[in-house]
Amino acid sequence: MATFVKFTLDGKIYLSEDGAPLVEAARACGVFIPTLCNYTGIPPKGACRICTVLINGLPATACTTKVVEGLNVQTSTPELESFRQAIVEILFAEGNHLCPSCEKSGSCELQALAYRYRVTVPHFPYLFPRRDVEAWHPKLLKDHNRCIQCKRCIRGIRNPAGKALFAFGKRGDRVVINIDPVTSQNISDALAQQAMDICPVGAILRKGKGFDVPIGRRTYDRTPIGAELRS
């Protein structure tokens, strides 16, 4: 049976299951902590850093923190908010994000967070990197321009034999997500859809499907990200 513990979010005391991931516990308490590289159900990685909060006064990523008795969390300070804005801006400047032509527009977590944090004028140099669009896999299209290297696909997607479909290549600002040329030859439509869904942006698309839901009626077109929660 689950044990419950008391913890504090922004000065208010809440109950949560012992050991629950902090991002999810906060959500259950109605408090929004932004995430990008985190995905419910797969092991956290702590890569994007956007979920940084103060734990007992010290910065830590909420996706990799587990709730324990007495945990004291500050989810929002002016510094944390401007840090989050910076992360979103950096991701736009680092890749090539042409939202109006993207199949994920409206359901894209990065775009939704950009609205939330009011990313307007650039504070970071746009790099306009030269990146590929990989369209030769039978079921998947990988647009490297849009990839934010969150690794959700790497951690979350395996074929039925348990083999990886995605993996990192290179390092530093040259990192790319590689798709296994052998595994990708026969994956099911369901797995392709799962890969597309796990990607927070429009970097993985399922081929031969698209624009089922018109722009304007997509997830974050209806309700801005986190709008249902307090922040």
Place this chain on the structure above:
Amino acid sequence: MDKTIPAVIKKYNGDETRLMDILIDIQAELGYLSDATIARIAKTLNIPQVDVEQTVSFYHFFAREPRGRYTVYLNDSVVAQFHGRAAVVRAFEEAAGCAFGQVSPDGCIGLFDTACIGMSDQEPAALINDVVFTSLTPAWAREIVAGLRAGKTVAELQGDRLGDGQNAHPLVHAMVCNHIRRRGSMVFDDYQPGAALRRVVALSSSEVIAQVKAASVRGRGGAGFPTGMKWEFARKAPGDVKYIFCNADEGEPGTFKDRVILTELPQLVFEGMAIAGYAVGARQGILYIRNEYRYLRAYLEQVLSDMRANNLLGPLIVGQAGFNFEIKIQYGAGAYVCGEESALIESAEGKRGEPRDRPPFPVEKGYLQRPTVVNNVETLCSVVKVILNGPEWYNNLGTAESKGTKVLSVSGDCEWPGIYEVVWGFSVNDILKMVGARDVQAVQVGGPSGACIAPKEFNRILAYEDLATGGSLIIIGRQRDLLPEVVLNFARFFRDESCGSCVPCRALTGMAQIVLEKIIAGRGTPTDLDRLSAWSAIMKRNRCGLGQTALNPIVTTLKNFRGLYDQRIKAGDDRFEPAFDLAAAVRDYDRAVAGT
């Protein structure tokens, strides 16, 4: 090719956690790792190709394309630049007939840059097919290329040039020099192999830890973590399989002390590992050593087997029932971040050297998820001496919070670069005098991740409580143009070496380089300086020390040498937009009309 791959994989029992060794051995045989080779390795190990590729493409020394029958990796560190690297580059390029980053048309010579190879006291230096060439000159570079083209071997070109001490040992046979300028009472002092092991078996494991704690030994790898406490955590962690790692990755540019310790006193280091094993309850030790020190391999293996023969390693060490400890050597393949302890563990498991998120710490879940201690080479040496001479002796050396001695790697603009073992508490001025440095503009303390300090701070002392350092000092003379020659080089280093996992580290290292280049080109604005400072706060939220310190070269020079930046900033006229590069903006147009 047909037989090599399965044979190598069989040697490692088809164990994918040995992927680093597998790749190193296969590349040694085949020269490089082609698509077909990667596919074959993946198939034989029964893992996806992308999983092989992710490890291969992470490391600088794994080649996906041919890099020449002879591959020259020329160090491009700041210190190499100080000592005439540019002329050596030109000589290599002219002689080989190709630029750096390329292979000569005849496939004979490949020329490549590489980060600091741990030879800062004898630069410019290069690795040519694993053989170290030091103090290179343009004439010698031309001679080397001509010799290789004429069919001479690398060994023939090295000739009878041999360094001092054990560098001349037949199994090392390197022209590398130790340059030990000052021996202290701890590391480079008299030493009887095995004496500490004999003493240790008279103590219980908790008594050993109590001694290390009583001496307040702190880690020499940079962070200064109390060693006794680390061992105790690992000892108390549940499980009966535990590991001891010795961290000999030594990638911080300007640092080379671990290379000298491992050359002169490998038994001391291995004995320290065995003592750690005894204290923690580990039976396996792993020396993780950077690829740049591959020339020490046969020698280190020989030392290990001599120790086994003398009952100082293996089963029943010094005849003590239950004291079993083995050591194996794990080579890296070129990645600075692998010096970070959790990245080092990932690498030893055959993966990309990406630091892990903590907790759990390695002492709870480290190598293969088992409790693991990672200690620096020098830390392990000091523990042996604590066991031999007692905690009190150790506590009498140094300052209030920093006990014992520190081995310093000194390089740059000075008369006697090399190794200095001093007790903690020497001031920077003391050291500058000792090494024959005059007209000093700045000192880079602790490598690029440390601080660049100005003369007004030269009275500060080396100690955990003041200038904490892993032990490197790069001396920067008056004649150097600090921003382009030093700060920019360090900025590029961090950009190249980021593992790429955290957003700020991956992107801002490169963006900071862009802004810095702009400032150096005289197109910077006052806002750019504010931006760089603001970015350093963002970088503090990265996962590991690399990203957290990557802007230190900029931040510390902004603080201590602000005038150098201000000089290059266009001030005053608000209507003027210095960031705008007119030539670049109309380049496409110029090119188009040039053809008409």
